[in-house]
Amino acid sequence: MAEHINMALNSIFVENMLLAYFLGMCSFLAVSKKVSTASGLGVAVIFVLTLTCPVNWLVNEYFLKEGALAWTGSEQLAALDLSYLRFLTFIAVIAAMVQVVEMFIEKTSDSLYNALGIFLPLITVNCAILGASLFQIDREYTLVQSVNFGFSSGIGWFLAIVLLAAIRQRLRYSHIPRGLRGLGITMLVTGLMAMAFMAFAGIDLKGN
Amino acid sequence: MKFIADIFDKKRPDFEKGGKLERFYPLFEAQETFLFVTRDKTSSGSHIRDYMDTKRLMSFVIIALVPCLLFGIYNAGYQHHQAAGTYDSASIVDIIVTGATWVLPIVFVSYAVGGTCEMIFAVVRKHEINEGFLVTGMLYPLTLPPTLDLWKVAVGVCFGVVIGKEVFGGTGMNIFNPALTARAFIFFAYAGDMSGDKPWIIDAPNFLADKTENLVVTATPLGAALAHSANPLAETPIAEAMSANYSAMDMFLGLIPGSIGESSTLLCILGAGLLIATGVGSWRIMLSTFLGCAVTAAIMNLVADSPSSTLAIPVHYHFIIGSFAFGLVYMTTDPVSAAQTNLGKWIYGFFIGVVVVIIRCVNPAYPEGMMLAILLMNAFASLIDYYVVQNNVGRRMSRVATA
Numbered sequence: 001m002a003e004h005i006n007m008a009l010n011s012i013f014v015e016n017m018l019l020a021y022f023l024g025m026c027s028f029l030a031v032s033k034k035v036s037t038a039s040g041l042g043v044a045v046i047f048v049l050t051l052t053c054p055v056n057w058l059v060n061e062y063f064l065k066e067g068a069l070a071w072t073g074s075e076q077l078a079a080l081d082l083s084y085l086r087f088l089t090f091i092a093v094i095a096a097m098v099q100v101v102e103m104f105i106e107k108t109s110d111s112l113y114n115a116l117g118i119f120l121p122l123i124t125v126n127c128a129i130l131g132a133s134l135f136q137i138d139r140e141y142t143l144v145q146s147v148n149f150g151f152s153s154g155i156g157w158f159l160a161i162v163l164l165a166a167i168r169q170r171l172r173y174s175h176i177p178r179g180l181r182g183l184g185i186t187m188l189v190t191g192l193m194a195m196a197f198m199a200f201a202g203i204d205l206k207g208n
Numbered sequence: 209m210k211f212i213a214d215i216f217d218k219k220r221p222d223f224e225k226g227g228k229l230e231r232f233y234p235l236f237e238a239q240e241t242f243l244f245v246t247r248d249k250t251s252s253g254s255h256i257r258d259y260m261d262t263k264r265l266m267s268f269v270i271i272a273l274v275p276c277l278l279f280g281i282y283n284a285g286y287q288h289h290q291a292a293g294t295y296d297s298a299s300i301v302d303i304i305v306t307g308a309t310w311v312l313p314i315v316f317v318s319y320a321v322g323g324t325c326e327m328i329f330a331v332v333r334k335h336e337i338n339e340g341f342l343v344t345g346m347l348y349p350l351t352l353p354p355t356l357d358l359w360k361v362a363v364g365v366c367f368g369v370v371i372g373k374e375v376f377g378g379t380g381m382n383i384f385n386p387a388l389t390a391r392a393f394i395f396f397a398y399a400g401d402m403s404g405d406k407p408w409i410i411d412a413p414n415f416l417a418d419k420t421e422n423l424v425v426t427a428t429p430l431g432a433a434l435a436h437s438a439n440p441l442a443e444t445p446i447a448e449a450m451s452a453n454y455s456a457m458d459m460f461l462g463l464i465p466g467s468i469g470e471s472s473t474l475l476c477i478l479g480a481g482l483l484i485a486t487g488v489g490s491w492r493i494m495l496s497t498f499l500g501c502a503v504t505a506a507i508m509n510l511v512a513d514s515p516s517s518t519l520a521i522p523v524h525y526h527f528i529i530g531s532f533a534f535g536l537v538y539m540t541t542d543p544v545s546a547a548q549t550n551l552g553k554w555i556y557g558f559f560i561g562v563v564v565v566i567i568r569c570v571n572p573a574y575p576e577g578m579m580l581a582i583l584l585m586n587a588f589a590s591l592i593d594y595y596v597v598q599n600n601v602g603r604r605m606s607r608v609a610t611a
Contacts, residue, residue, distance in 0.1 A: 035591070035594055162591060163590075166591035167587070167590045167591075169590070170383070170593075171383070173381075174376050174377040174381035175335070175376075175378065175381060180375055188371060189383060192371070192587075195389075195396065196384070196580065196583035196584040196587045197587075198396065199567055199581060199584045200567075200571065202571050202574065203570055203571045203572075
């Protein structure tokens with residue numbers, strides 16, 4: 001249990017997807033003008049990350065990695081190493097998952113579907129999602145860890161975008177030089193936020 | 209003062225609209241309002257007349273900082289003579305002169321370089337030069353070790369003023385505390401010069417001191433704590449290792465190595481008194497930061513598995529070592545970068561206290577966490593305010609709905 005809490009805290013604060021790895025920057029910069037929309041996107045990212053991480057884990061475990069096809073019983077298939085297909089497969093899986101999730105939400109909950117709106121399909125191209133799937137393979141997580149990792153990385157992403165949105169809402173009242181308005185100041189704020197998040201860099205939660 | 213006023217009156221036409229020095233009006237205005245009352249008068253409509261404008265607010269912070277600066281000068285000299293072994297033969301004048309040769313150039317560079325950046329922006333963007341800079345320019349050198357190279361001081365203050373403040377539109381608009389932004393920049397860029405686990409090394413004696421090479425001042429108590437905790441063979445309780453060179457009283461009074469202004473808890477308490485009495489600093493933030501630190505430190509003590517780990521630093525030591533007191537009094541209460549709502553201030557302060565102890569106890573990368581804790585909560589302040597306000601709106605809406 002302690003190990004899972006450590007892992008969650010680690011991916012939310014220490015190795016934050018946005019502020020430590022700078023993954024998923026495009027939607028982070030584009031959809032952070034208001035806290036309400038930012039949190040909508042954040043929730044969608046949590047949702048998709050929590051689903052795609054374990055699914056991609058299963059795909060990798062039973063189809064892609066070296067010797068993964070041994071369960072078919074065929075020696076020829078068992079000798080295959082399909083890990084070079086990882087990028088392609090993962091992206092396809094993510095796109096498919098997002099579509100499935102979208103259809104599912106549309107059928108079951110109108111209010112959630114409307115709240116997420118356009119952000120749900122946009123998540124397909126969010127690099128944080130692909131990044132998380134690739135990180136978990138690199139770090140050789142188990143299936144349970146992969147669910148935890150996906151979920152807590154999503155929380156970390158959510159936290160970062162909501163923080164930025166709150167700051168940007170406040171910046172509406174400030175007198176920013178013309179050339180820096182919009183993206184320029186957002187990049188600067190992101191950098192300063194990342195510097196503040198360095199507070200946690202170096203905390204080793206895996207060791208104990 | 210009459211003759212100074214006359215000079216200003218005589219020169220005024222040059223700087224006003226249509227004058228030949230019109231571009232430099234902000235410089236003129238800053239000088240004049242610094243010395244005299246502002247000439248701008250409200251001519252119509254209702255208005256509030258209050259002497260507590262930003263300028264007075266900032267002057268109180270400066271006054272509250274002066275004791276820390278003076279003691280910082282004394283302490284720099286004291287540490288220098290201790291390390292050189294000349295303390296017994298040095299008179300108090302020697303100590304102060306030595307300290308001043310370390311400290312005053314840093315303060316001077318901070319004001320000169322930072323002031324120049326501020327002036328350029330004021331002239332180009334046609335805003336007033338605000339006394340906010342006087343505070344930033346004073347706070348920043350007080351957070352530096354006295355041995356820092358002057359060009360690094362200049363680079364830092366430039367970054368703090370431009371990226372920390374001016375790009376947001378100047379005083380009152382910034383998100384992060386400019387003095388801490390400057391310090392954090394130097395901290396990460398030249399980590400070797402800044403961190404508390406490395407003692408000051410005085411290799412080039414300054415021009416007034418004796419020709420002593422490579423003085424090494426012992427590590428700061430937090431640096432010693434970190435080193436002790438990292439040593440697997442260490443058995444003694446951590447408090448003992450920390451007070452091996454300094455008693456708790458020394459730490460409270462401030463006769464310990466550290467950044468220029470941070471060492472004396474006593475003077476920070478006096479400063480806190482002045483800031484609270486004049487209403488400049490928020491007592492809510494100060495109290496909640498204190499509580500956050502105390503509670504977290506107590507929990508850390510409970511879960512500490514070995515008396516020699518940093519988790520076991522006694523609660524009261526957290527208050528008197530490092531920059532906790534200085535940051536709590538002068539940095540967390542910065543009215544611009546802190547949370548603005550009252551409830552928000554409680555939350556903001558409390559988590560600064562929590563994060564500070566977490567960094568000190570759990571993060572082996574940094575011995576001290578006050579700067580990063582405050583910057584982190586600066587980033588959270590807007591969000592805290594947002595939710596406090598939303599919560600308030602929601603409550604009132606529900607009241608309307610039920611009525």
